[in-house]
Amino acid sequence: MDARIQQSVVVNLSRRPAPVEVGPFMIGLDPTTAGPHINYATPRPGAAVTAADVTALVAAFRAADRKPRLEYVTSCAPDLEALLTAAGFTVEARHTYLLCVPETLASPPTPDHFSLREPGADSQRAALISAQNEAFGGDPIVSAADVARLRRQQDAGGVAVLAVSDDGTCAGGGGAAAPVGAVSEVAGIAVRPPYRRRGLASAITADITRRLFLAGTEVAWLEASGEESWRVYERVGYRPAGQRLYIAVS
Incomplete structure (x- = not known):
């Protein structure tokens, strides 16, 4: 694998x-x-x-x-x-990657007062990227190039999902790369700080993975950035599988 x-x-x-x-x-x-x-x-x-x-x-x-x-x-x-x-390279991080297959996927309910949808307009793509940037501590400002990058990902067969509250606010989201040999990486799972600890991260992850499997993907994989995200991913059926290295010139 x-x-x-x-x-x-x-x-x-x-x-x-x-x-x-x-x-x-x-x-x-x-x-x-x-x-x-x-x-x-x-x-x-x-x-x-x-x-x-x-x-x-x-x-x-x-x-x-x-x-x-x-x-x-x-x-x-x-x-x-x-x-x-x-x-002259220096190790940035060592991560365990996790796998999910259709037989292990668990789909928790979407929390009340939220819906999950795939962005179909650039304004929705921008809202998703802004929420991701905010969740990861970055600049919430979104460029046209950022939006175009996400649109290309979707056009190539990748997945994007945003979580929207009843009042229309984008609370978070995530996505997945276009499958290669029926394998796809899930990434960018993010929930803005005011909406955390409601089960949204699990619901977003499961929904993205479900969409991949419905389209014929056999294996979805991702990386956990800490114990909390690790627990989120295991709850929806991801299991530890291998090691990845991040390394760069300082």
Whole structure:
């Protein structure tokens, strides 16, 4: 399963507006943002990697005026971390990723006074992104490029869901990448602070995952950022599966 997850990341990065292939690496680049969580690289699963490959990778990032950074499933490139460390990279985080399949999905009820829907207009997409930015401690201001990025994700077969209160306020949401080989990453699950601890995160996660499975996805995966989110994901049927590394040049 590790190789299947890793290959899905490779393909998703190749779908960025300006991808660059460097030896065994795929760099996903988006000229509209310098965000490191959008512009990063990953190795092809099982590919042999040399110090020269890492040097070429860094040079490609520098040429694109982006911070050299990678995310990958560690078992798919077990010797890579040592090469990256020797080249000046520093570990940002080590995360366990979790998997869900149709047989394990549990769908809790949507909390009272909220509804879950897929954004169909740019104003709804902007509201979703703004809620995510606020929930993660970022700037709630949303650019046209941010909205276009989400629209492209949906047009490519990805999923987006927003939670809306009875008064029309967007309380949170999340999404999932377009499936690759029937595998999709769920990400950006967010609930704005005033609406937390009502079960919205579980409902949003389950709804996104359900939509993926109804469209033919076989495996959904995500990462938990802490114990609280871990519990949320386990409640809807996600189970620990493997390790991923985040590493970048400081």
